[in-house]
Amino acid sequence: MTTQPTPAEGTCGRCQQRRVVHPAKPNWGHVPKLLCTSCWQRYDEARANDDYVDWNDAFDNASDEEIVAHLATAKD
Numbered sequence: 385m386t387t388q389p390t391p392a393e394g395t396c397g398r399c400q401q402r403r404v405v406h407p408a409k410p411n412w413g414h415v416p417k418l419l420c421t422s423c424w425q426r427y428d429e430a431r432a433n434d435d436y437v438d439w440n441d442a443f444d445n446a447s448d449e450e451i452v453a454h455l456a457t458a459k460d
């Protein structure tokens with residue numbers, strides 16, 4: 385059994401769709417406070433891989449070194 389509270393409906397802070405939303409994890413950094421299930425999972429997966437979901441996320445949360453490294457790998 386999970387101990388999560390009953391999901392609430394709201395507007396996802398990333399895709400702006402009105403859906404069941406979940407609070408973002410504090411250790412994700414500067415991200416929308418409420419995320420729909422698919423966006424929440426994208427952040428969860430990205431952080432599990434020390435990655436970012438998109439450029440906005442990277443600019444908000446990555447260090448300069450990480451952005452440079454991301455650019456370097458994106459060129460390949």
Ligand SMILES: [Zn+2]
Nearest residue numbers: 396399420423
């Ligand atoms: Zn969403």
